[in-house]
Amino acid sequence: MAYTVGHYLGDRLAQIGLKDHFAVAGDYNLVLLDQLLEIDGLRQVYCCNELNCGFSAEGYARANGAGAAVVTFSVGALSALNAIGGAYAENLPVILISGAPNSNDHGSGHILHHTIGTPDYSYQLEIAKRLTCAAVSVTSAEEAPALIDHAIRTALREKKPAYIEIACNVAAQPCMRPGPASAVLAEVPSDPASVAQAVEALTRFIESRKKPVLLIGSRVRAAGAEDAAIRLADALGCAVATMAAAKGFFPEDHPGYVGTFWGDVSSPGVRQIFDWSDGIIALAPVFNDYSTVGWTAWPRGENVVVADGRHVSVEGVAYDDIHLRDVLDGLTKAWGTRPKKDTTITEFHRIHRPAAPVAAADPSAPLVRAEMARQISGVLTPRTTLIAETGDSWFNAIQMKLPHGARVELEMQWGHIGWSVPATFGYAVAEPERRIVLMVGDGSFQLTAQEVAQMVRLKLPVLIFLVNNRGYTIEVQIHDGPYNNVKNWDYAGLMEVFNAEDGRGLGLKATTGGELAQAIEKGLANREGPTLIECTIDRDDCTSDLISWGRRVANANARPPEER
Numbered sequence: 001m002a003y004t005v006g007h008y009l010g011d012r013l014a015q016i017g018l019k020d021h022f023a024v025a026g027d028y029n030l031v032l033l034d035q036l037l038e039i040d041g042l043r044q045v046y047c048c049n050e051l052n053c054g055f056s057a058e059g060y061a062r063a064n065g066a067g068a069a070v071v072t073f074s075v076g077a078l079s080a081l082n083a084i085g086g087a088y089a090e091n092l093p094v095i096l097i098s099g100a101p102n103s104n105d106h107g108s109g110h111i112l113h114h115t116i117g118t119p120d121y122s123y124q125l126e127i128a129k130r131l132t133c134a135a136v137s138v139t140s141a142e143e144a145p146a147l148i149d150h151a152i153r154t155a156l157r158e159k160k161p162a163y164i165e166i167a168c169n170v171a172a173q174p175c176m177r178p179g180p181a182s183a184v185l186a187e188v189p190s191d192p193a194s195v196a197q198a199v200e201a202l203t204r205f206i207e208s209r210k211k212p213v214l215l216i217g218s219r220v221r222a223a224g225a226e227d228a229a230i231r232l233a234d235a236l237g238c239a240v241a242t243m244a245a246a247k248g249f250f251p252e253d254h255p256g257y258v259g260t261f262w263g264d265v266s267s268p269g270v271r272q273i274f275d276w277s278d279g280i281i282a283l284a285p286v287f288n289d290y291s292t293v294g295w296t297a298w299p300r301g302e303n304v305v306v307a308d309g310r311h312v313s314v315e316g317v318a319y320d321d322i323h324l325r326d327v328l329d330g331l332t333k334a335w336g337t338r339p340k341k342d343t344t345i346t347e348f349h350r351i352h353r354p355a356a357p358v359a360a361a362d363p364s365a366p367l368v369r370a371e372m373a374r375q376i377s378g379v380l381t382p383r384t385t386l387i388a389e390t391g392d393s394w395f396n397a398i399q400m401k402l403p404h405g406a407r408v409e410l411e412m413q414w415g416h417i418g419w420s421v422p423a424t425f426g427y428a429v430a431e432p433e434r435r436i437v438l439m440v441g442d443g444s445f446q447l448t449a450q451e452v453a454q455m456v457r458l459k460l461p462v463l464i465f466l467v468n469n470r471g472y473t474i475e476v477q478i479h480d481g482p483y484n485n486v487k488n489w490d491y492a493g494l495m496e497v498f499n500a501e502d503g504r505g506l507g508l509k510a511t512t513g514g515e516l517a518q519a520i521e522k523g524l525a526n527r528e529g530p531t532l533i534e535c536t537i538d539r540d541d542c543t544s545d546l547i548s549w550g551r552r553v554a555n556a557n558a559r560p561p562e563e564r
């Protein structure tokens with residue numbers, strides 16, 4: 001059997017650790033899909049549409065480190081590109097692979113189906129260039145290896161998506177075989193001089209401060225610096241907070257962990273410690289309008305050091321070409337056995353009184369948000385990943401105390417409602433051994449609901465909490481109007497539709513605490529497919545954090561144009 005361009009691509013995907021790739025078929029990619037099916041150890045997993053396909057690959061990348069989606073030209077790829085924008089925003093190496101017109105048609109003046117009706121087919125590549133770190137068009141077998149390798153290598157190095165289009169008549173052309181995986185996996189090492197000087201500067205900075213704190217940002221995972229941050233926290237002994245989007249990126253049972261720093265909606269006592277601190281060391285943060293609570297809590301100035309994945313700046317000097325983990329490990333070593341900088345954790349324990357556990361509600365009383373959140377946090381185990389959709393689900397998830405090993409996935413930078421259903425599907429494909437719990441609002445669910453059918457198809461025992469509060473409650477808090485009401489659905493009833501003749505998904509309704517507890521029990525027992533529990537709560541029964549945060553973000557949105 002001839003070795004082909006499609007085989008080359010598939011073998012590279014397998015070499016970088018992919019066991020699955022997500023796909024929607026179309027005539028520009030059918031031959032390519034045939035080639036990929038022939039790769040040992042690489043399963044083809046299908047999605048209902050290309051937006052979902054992109055988000056599934058994004059969710060897979062969260063669990064697995066990288067993901068891939070294969071779609072058809074234009075009608076497919078333009079939908080998937082939204083999810084690729086999301087992967088860029090969320091720092092995830094998702095490889096979008098699109099079938100493309102026959103190489104003979106490029107530059108021929110021919111008008112092809114599924115295109116915008118002009119004979120120039122470069123528009124998709126041009127769009128992809130803006131949303132990826134590398135975008136290539138393969139129109140001959142000879143150039144395929146170099147182009148495919150460039151895209152994959154760049155995505156892995158930069159933790160950003162990449163784009164590969166392959167002309168439909170080239171996918172099955174004979175091709176060279178790939179060499180060792182290291183050609184696409186090897187990282188560019190840190191510059192040792194830059195690391196040494198950054199460590200020295202940071203050591204001086206911390207020594208000169210009495211009340212340092214560590215702030216864990218959402219890019220710390222992409223930087224591969226989660227473990228190094230724990231080692232540094234052990235060495236310094238100071239208070240450590242996570243930013244909202246970095247929930248779960250630092251162990252919550254660590255003695256230094258104080259909770260979420262998020263301005264006015266921080267965990268109790270955390271804002272006060274940050275206000276008091278004279279040295280905030282922010283590791284791979286993203287300061288945007290959401291994370292700064294409408295620009296009301298933006299750590300900056302001389303008391304703040306901001307370190308990013310490949311760059312640290314301390315007191316006006318930029319140290320480039322570093323890996324954050326190398327700098328953190330260098331700093332941990334340099335700190336050695338020096339006295340702990342633990343004033344911030346000591347003070348935190350003085351001012352912070354742990355809240356009493358939320359008492360269970362009367363099981364027959366109508367379900368309220370607080371009871372729902374209490375019961376959902378009860379299903380979290382060290383092997384759970386909780387995926388929380390944009391909406392009040394964010395705030396509910398952020399308030400939950402995570403057992404050691406539990407993870408949370410949020411999409412706070414891109415914030416595409418509907419992301420979570422396909423992302424959960426992708427995550428569950430990658431991590432079949434974990435307990436996967438999704439918390440999603442009714443409005444968000446309506447965008448991508450059909451991907452639950454793929455969970456049914458692959459018998460994935462995902463637990464879905466569908467919060468039916470009859471609308472876009474987060475938007476109600478930011479700016480209300482008739483556009484925030486959504487048509488009600490029989491969400492639990494949908495499971496019958498998705499099951500059809502052979503599925504084992506379970507759809508349940510909970511209108512009281514007692515019904516929710518029973519539904520959870522049934523859901524945990526169902527190992528043959530997803531369980532969707534429709535939780536009915538009042539339209540404006542939301543967290544108080546959402547109300548405070550929403551008001552501040554709305555204020556930031558409403559700033560009048562400045563006079564020039």
Ligand code: DPX
Nearest residue numbers: 391392417441442443444471472473474475
């Ligand atoms: C919108 C948002 O029902 O959650 O908890 O009721 O708010 P809550 P729901 O899922 O509603 C979500 C809704 C409409 N955002 O409140 S957050 C605007 C928006 C977006 N993404 C896309 N379109 C619109 N974030 C793709």
Ligand code: MG
Nearest residue numbers: 441442471473
């Ligand atoms: Mg809602």
